[in-house]
Amino acid sequence: MTDLDPKTSAGKRLGVDTSGEAPTQNAKSILATLGGPIGILESLIPGTVYVTLFGFTLNVLLSAVSAASVAVVFAVIQIVRRRPLTQVFAGLIGLAISIYLPLRDGLNDTHAADYFVPGLLTNLAYLVALTISVLVRYPLLGVVLGLLSGKSQTWRKDKAIFRRYNWITIMWIGMFATRLAVQLPLYLAGQVPALGIAKLALGTPLYALVIWFTWLSARETFRPVK
Numbered sequence: 001m002t003d004l005d006p007k008t009s010a011g012k013r014l015g016v017d018t019s020g021e022a023p024t025q026n027a028k029s030i031l032a033t034l035g036g037p038i039g040i041l042e043s044l045i046p047g048t049v050y051v052t053l054f055g056f057t058l059n060v061l062l063s064a065v066s067a068a069s070v071a072v073v074f075a076v077i078q079i080v081r082r083r084p085l086t087q088v089f090a091g092l093i094g095l096a097i098s099i100y101l102p103l104r105d106g107l108n109d110t111h112a113a114d115y116f117v118p119g120l121l122t123n124l125a126y127l128v129a130l131t132i133s134v135l136v137r138y139p140l141l142g143v144v145l146g147l148l149s150g151k152s153q154t155w156r157k158d159k160a161i162f163r164r165y166n167w168i169t170i171m172w173i174g175m176f177a178t179r180l181a182v183q184l185p186l187y188l189a190g191q192v193p194a195l196g197i198a199k200l201a202l203g204t205p206l207y208a209l210v211i212w213f214t215w216l217s218a219r220e221t222f223r224p225v226k
Helices: 006-013 027-033 036-057 060-080 085-103 112-135 140-149 159-188 192-201 204-222
Strands: none
Touching (some): 027 036, 036 060, 036 112, 036 192, 060 085, 060 112, 085 112, 112 140, 112 159, 112 192, 140 159, 159 192, 192 204
16 A cells, blocks of 8 residues: 555545554554654744743744744754655645744734644634535545445445444544644734644644544444444
């Protein structure tokens, strides 16, 4: 299998190892879907640098440039590690937007919280897409899990499996909704330090927890029918 294999790609997104005869999950496979140690640090450190410097200096330019510099270093490391260039460039584009937004009106701190707007919009997009998929009775997590379980053509016809995948999708909806429910009021209030802390707490740790519960809920459906 290669990364171009849809089953392999789906497994990586959910922290599932598909290299064996049957899909499995462990600490190593969950860590891999989070990008490994480098990927986790890449997701945590730039935002932490931005929030910390802004909290001490109230200097949005210094905070943004410092965060960008750290992120670029991580991008170079990922290129050296031969991470797919599309992922690296996508991250850099997101970074550029995050840096532009708080600086668009000059060096004042009026838009300091806008550094987090791309993340808020990403969560909103996932929330809307997953919610629509549940409403039209075609839960998107079911599509991914059906592929991994070898039931991509039958999971919607099995009521028990459909209900399970539907509730798993609702769990993911809950993750994105929780992030928005906590972070959006802080963004609107301009509470940059609190927003940064909330983003860290509800980012990688919550994502890893949801991936683990997804596996616990779905693993029985990966077993062949005897």
